[in-house]
Amino acid sequence: MSCDSVDGRRRPHPVVVAAVCVVLLLAGALLVRHYVAQPFRVPSASMAPAIQPGDVLLVDRSSRGTAERGEIVVFDGRGYFAPSAADGDRFWVKRVIAVGGERVQCCAPDGAITVDGVPLEEPYLPEGTAPSEIEFDLRVPEGHMFVLGDNRSDSTDSRHLLGAPGGGMIPVDRVVGEADRIVWPLTRRGAL
Numbered sequence: 001m002s003c004d005s006v007d008g009r010r011r012p013h014p015v016v017v018a019a020v021c022v023v024l025l026l027a028g029a030l031l032v033r034h035y036v037a038q039p040f041r042v043p044s045a046s047m048a049p050a051i052q053p054g055d056v057l058l059v060d061r062s063s064r065g066t067a068e069r070g071e072i073v074v075f076d077g078r079g080y081f082a083p084s085a086a087d088g089d090r091f092w093v094k095r096v097i098a099v100g101g102e103r104v105q106c107c108a109p110d111g112a113i114t115v116d117g118v119p120l121e122e123p124y125l126p127e128g129t130a131p132s133e134i135e136f137d138l139r140v141p142e143g144h145m146f147v148l149g150d151n152r153s154d155s156t157d158s159r160h161l162l163g164a165p166g167g168g169m170i171p172v173d174r175v176v177g178e179a180d181r182i183v184w185p186l187t188r189r190g191a192l
Helices: 014-035
Strands: 035-041 056-060 072-076 093-099 103-106 114-115 136-139 145-146 175-184
Touching: 035 175, 072 145, 093 103, 093 114
Parallel strands: none
Antiparallel strands: 035 056, 056 175, 072 093, 072 175, 093 145, 103 114, 103 136
16 A cells, blocks of 8 residues: 555655665765865875874865965875875875966075065964075976975975976966865864
């Protein structure tokens, strides 16, 4: 015997309703992750003290493929920072120091990194940290970015790859998004 609704139509089975709800929730989650925000866990201290190992960042996917000086971005480093995704180093988080067309140098007489001759103010560097122990003078190609970790003494970044393919410059189209905030652990949650 079947159960009909008041208007004469048959009600869907509760298992079917639950399955449809689960599929819709999963599809919604995938769409949010691809177009809105995506979490990333930070494995190293290269961005300390602002970002600590084990922090989970929420990355704004609406900013993918873009980069501005000073932003903290997550990017796909395959072929530039990591030989392959198999080694677990596909995604990297670094601060954008210079973008296409800008000349970045280290170091000015006071030890500062300069961009187009103007010294960078870097209040995010750990106290006592030199802006760079590696000297460089280069122009960032259009469509690329020069990135550094905040913890310069413990960061593999553009400085270390100047002689490698790509010269340490990352194509901006490799940017997954801007790191917006720390979401885990709860004691560290907040905007970056």
